Amino acid sequence: MARLSVDPSHHPGQFDSHLVCVNLSRWLADDPRREVAFVHTRSHLKWGIHHEAHTLAKRASFPFNPGIPPRVTFNFMRRKATEACKDEWQRLFSSADYRGHHFLRLCDSTDKPARPSYVGGGPWLPFFGDHPSFCARAIRCILGHAPMGEFRARFNIAGRRDCEYCGTGANQTRAHLLRQCNMLVRPRRFRMYPYYLGELYQYLRDNTWLFSFNPLPREARRM
Numbered sequence: 001m002a003r004l005s006v007d008p009s010h011h012p013g014q015f016d017s018h019l020v021c022v023n024l025s026r027w028l029a030d031d032p033r034r035e036v037a038f039v040h041t042r043s044h045l046k047w048g049i050h051h052e053a054h055t056l057a058k059r060a061s062f063p064f065n066p067g068i069p070p071r072v073t074f075n076f077m078r079r080k081a082t083e084a085c086k087d088e089w090q091r092l093f094s095s096a097d098y099r100g101h102h103f104l105r106l107c108d109s110t111d112k113p114a115r116p117s118y119v120g121g122g123p124w125l126p127f128f129g130d131h132p133s134f135c136a137r138a139i140r141c142i143l144g145h146a147p148m149g150e151f152r153a154r155f156n157i158a159g160r161r162d163c164e165y166c167g168t169g170a171n172q173t174r175a176h177l178l179r180q181c182n183m184l185v186r187p188r189r190f191r192m193y194p195y196y197l198g199e200l201y202q203y204l205r206d207n208t209w210l211f212s213f214n215p216l217p218r219e220a221r222r223m
Contacts, residue, residue, distance in 0.1 A: 002038050002040075003038060004017065005017055005020050006020055006021055006024065006036075008021050010074055010075040010078065011075055014074065014075050024036065082118070086116075086117060086118060089116050090115045090116060090117075093115055093116050100143060100144070102143065102144030102145075102174075103142065103143060103144070104141060104142045104143075104144070104174070104194075104200075106142075106194060106195070106196060106197045106199075106200060107195055107196050107197070108123050108196070108197060109196070109197075109198070114197060123197065124138070124142070124197065127197045127198065127200075127201045128201065128204075133212070134204065134205075136212075137204055137210065137211040137212050138200065138201075138204055138211075140211045141174065141178075141200065141204070141210075141211045142200075144174055146174070146211040147211070147212070147213055148172045148173070148174065148177065148211070149161035149162060149163065149171055149172030149173065150171065150172060150173040150174060153171075160172070163176060163177070163181055164216065165177075165181050165183040165184065165216070166181045166182050166183045168182075175193075177210065177211075178193055178194060178203070179192050179193050184203075184206075184207050184210065185206040185207055186203065186206070187199060187202045187203065187206065
């Protein structure tokens with residue numbers, strides 16, 4: 001915290017740090033022999049002058065950012081603009097016309113539909129971003145843009161429309177692959193359709209060829 005008090009860069013106490021820097025600059029300019037040193041020590045040790053300064057600081061009663069409200073700091077305005085962008089992003093995402101009519105809606109660990117966010121890489125990447133090829137398969141599944149019969153039919157692409165895995169003649173839709181195909185391994189507590197991000201993660205882990213362009217393994221081949 002002591003170093004932060006002389007850091008004029010963008011942070012919540014930026015204005016206070018600026019005031020400290022201004023006053024320190026004047027004090028240091030009066031005598032070239034003056035200097036400032038930061039010595040870190042635990043408060044409970046009650047070490048000499050440090051304890052005295054700590055006690056005075058706790059007893060001090062002065063308004064936060066005297067004279068100028070914190071809302072004029074650049075950090076506050078930047079955070080406010082960022083939050084406004086996020087709110088608009090999430091508002092747009094609630095519309096199927098924006099996110100795509102084939103977008104697979106999944107819930108996060110709070111049992112709420114996952115929504116885009118800039119925090120921690122958003123809700124999807126922490127689950128699927130550990131390996132490029134795995135992430136690509138997850139994206140194909142979520143967007144519905146995958147090497148499957150439903151996608152070929154939608155864009156009039158040559159290739160099979162029926163499921164090449166189970167050989168039942170069923171249309172190879174994403175719903176079929178996630179819910180019905182008997183050649184795919186499903187987690188023990190699977191609800192017949194992935195509801196959570198973690199469920200889709202496990203499903204793709206158990207079926208390593210699903211939504212990929214790799215050749216089918218022998219056990220998944222049925223004519």
